Amino acid sequence: MANSKVIFGNEVLIDLTQDTVTAADILTGKTAHDKSGEIITGTCDYDADTSDADATAAEILATKTAYVNGAKVTGSMPNRGGVSGTISNVATPYAIQNGYHDGSGTVGIDATEAAKIIPSNIKDGVQMLGVTGTYTGEGVTAEAISATPYTTQKVYLPGAGYDYISQVTVDAIADNRVLDPVSGGYIVTIGAVDPNA
Secondary structure (H helix, E strand, O other), X not given: OOOOEEEEOOEEEEEOOOOOOOXXXXXXXXXXXXXXXXXXXXXXXXXXXXXXXXXXXXXXXXXXXXXXXXXXXXXXXXXXXXXXXXXXOOOOOOOOOOOEEXXXXXXXEOHHHHOOOOHHHOEOOOEEOXXXXXXXXXXXXXXXXXXXXXXXXXXXXXXXXXXXXXXXXXXXXXXXXXXXXXXXXXXXXXXXXXXXO
């Protein structure tokens, strides 16, 4: 039987009788004395209280381990490393995958699309992604025409080298009166027949 209390004269040198330590309180492999003075070997296999930890395997990097609430957990979060991507159209956002990212990845506008974002392709004064537009429209050439009213419908379109018709001048309807020698009255011809009809 071990000694739990040592008194030298009137002086208490050692008193273990009030100690509460147990094997479960001591790390595995370590030794101490309990309240009876007996040597006890620790059985505790952790050095921190993890009872309030709430991480899950999906939140721990794959192949890495941790202790949660006293249990060893192996992570399942994929290691994406440095992921880079491009945005090629306004309707499709870049999707960020679940997992660990090391911070070296980048996402930018596709090079072909970025090459189109230049001042001359953007309306004058409009700013797009840091580029201020200078486009004021292209020059156009207008055509003014004169038209003869025919007895049939005729459609007029801009001629070669013209972008639009700015003005159409329609001649007055001709009133040709010719005296008919047979009847003694006038023969009246209104309008003209389109020679190209």
